Amino acid sequence: MDNSVFEDKSPLVLIVDDVAKNLQILGTILSKKNYRIAAANNGEKAIIIANSSLPDLILLDIMMPGINGYETCTRLKKNPRTRDIPIIFLTAKNELADIVRGFEAGAVDYVTKPFNSVELLVRTKTHLELKMSRDMLKIRNEQLERLAITDSMTGLYNHRYIIDSLSIRTAEAKRYKQSLSVAMLDIDYFKKVNDNFGHFFGDFVLVRISAIIEDTIRKTDIAGRYGGEEYLIIFTNTDKKNAFNTLERIRRSIEKENWGKESLIVTISGGVCEFEGQDYLKLIMTADELLYKAKENGRNRIEI
Numbered sequence: 666m667d668n669s670v671f672e673d674k675s676p677l678v679l680i681v682d683d684v685a686k687n688l689q690i691l692g693t694i695l696s697k698k699n700y701r702i703a704a705a706n707n708g709e710k711a712i713i714i715a716n717s718s719l720p721d722l723i724l725l726d727i728m729m730p731g732i733n734g735y736e737t738c739t740r741l742k743k744n745p746r747t748r749d750i751p752i753i754f755l756t757a758k759n760e761l762a763d764i765v766r767g768f769e770a771g772a773v774d775y776v777t778k779p780f781n782s783v784e785l786l787v788r789t790k791t792h793l794e795l796k797m798s799r800d801m802l803k804i805r806n807e808q809l810e811r812l813a814i815t816d817s818m819t820g821l822y823n824h825r826y827i828i829d830s831l832s833i834r835t836a837e838a839k840r841y842k843q844s845l846s847v848a849m850l851d852i853d854y855f856k857k858v859n860d861n862f863g864h865f866f867g868d869f870v871l872v873r874i875s876a877i878i879e880d881t882i883r884k885t886d887i888a889g890r891y892g893g894e895e896y897l898i899i900f901t902n903t904d905k906k907n908a909f910n911t912l913e914r915i916r917r918s919i920e921k922e923n924w925g926k927e928s929l930i931v932t933i934s935g936g937v938c939e940f941e942g943q944d945y946l947k948l949i950m951t952a953d954e955l956l957y958k959a960k961e962n963g964r965n966r967i968e969i
Contacts, residue, residue, distance in 0.1 A: 676793050677701040679720035681711040681737070682755060683729040687778075691724060691755075694782045695789065708737030715747045722793055724776070727756045727767070735770045742771035749799070751792045755780075816890040818868060819875035827889025827897050828945075834887075834899055835945040845901060846908035848937040849952040850878075850915075852894040853964040862926060870931055874919055881915045897949070905939035905969055912937055912967045920965065932965035 678700045680691045685706070692702050703718055705711040707729055715723060723741070727734035734754060741747045754767045754775040767775055773795075774788050814826040822830070831847065838845040852858075852874065859867040871894060878888050878896060891897040900908040912935055920932050936955020940948055955968040962968070 675699050675701050676721040677703060677718065678789065678793075679703045679705065679711065679714055679718070679723045681705045681708065681723065681729070681734070682726040683707055684726075687726070687755070687780075690780060691785070694780070694785055698786060698790075700789070708732035708734065708740075711737055712740055712744075712747075715741055715750060716744065719746065720750060721796055722789060723750055723752045724755055724789075725752050725772070727754055727758065727763070735766060738767070738770040738772055749796075751796050753788060753792060819872055819890050821875050821879065821896070822887060822889035824889065824892055827887060827891065827899070828949075830887050830889075831897070831899055831945045831948070834901060835940055835948065838940050839942060843902050844904045845899070845940040846903050846905045846937055847940070847948050847952045848898045848900070848908060848912055848935055848967075849891065849949070849956045850896040850898065850912070850933050850935040851956055851960070853932045853934055853960075855894040858929075858931065862929070866926075870924070873922065873924075874931070874933070877918050877922070878915055881911060881918065897952075900937075905937050908937050908939075909967055909969045916965070916967060934959035934964045935967045937967060937969055 678695055680688055682688050683706050688704050703714055705714050708731055725734045738752050751773045754772045756775055757778040759777055773792055776785050816823045885901045887899040889897050916933055936952045938951040959966045959968040
């Protein structure tokens with residue numbers, strides 16, 4: 666994976682201490698390593714800054730007026746936006762009970778006062794690198810999850826995901842008595858496109874039509890590549906008349922598309938039906954039958 670996403674700017678460290686001199690000392694030490702610095706002199710301000718700027722690391726004093734470091738840490742860990750930010754406690758205390766309390770609140774480490782600059786920088790560097798590793802792993806996992814449900818060519822959802830989604834959406838529609846419509850689309854004479862212009866251009870047509878579909882449907886709808894040049898679209902909270910209107914916009918957009926090939930016009934045919942309590946597989950079969958009816962009736966049309 667390209668690590669440049671982590672390299673465009675230096676890590677941001679939030680320092681929290683009610684003593685101005687400590688903020689100055691810590692800022693000076695960390696600035697030598699080109700860390701960006703944010704500062705707060707109490708827990709309330711620290712929470713506000715952390716929530717807005719999302720620092721990569723927080724150095725948090727324990728003994729402060731208002732809410733102390735333990736409470737500040739606890740609140741940060743309860744907030745989904747800030748709970749993954751590593752926190753190092755700054756403390757003059759070195760009693761085991763105090764250290765344990767800090768870890769129980771969610772801290773990852775502690776540094777005792779007066780500060781040893783070498784120790785502070787080593788601990789800071791270690792936890793910043795650990796956070797970067799976790800962030801990179803999270804991104805990789807998200808990418809893998811996306812790949813597992815995505816058609817690699819078109820970027821739409823793959824066959825398995827669209828079928829699983831339809832199963833879930835039909836169950837929800839039945840339970841909450843919501844409308845739901847399903848459409849099956851197919852590119853007309855797609856074999857001729859491949860034969861006349863090559864499979865590379867055919868792939869381009871598939872990708873472009875996929876983009877038109879995705880740009881036209883709503884965020885709540887789901888579109889997937891059903892197989893070959895076929896697409897399946899799930900219209901959530903939509904009756905077949907409104908789904909038909911959306912499909913007509915898709916059909917017209919594709920028909921008007923300029924493919925850069927003289928006299929080439931690409932069209933689609935489709936069928937759309939509405940959920941009426943039937944099994945989701947029967948819903949697909951009905952949409953498919955309507956698709957073939959559109960083919961029989963001349964293509965470049967949507968049957969309802």
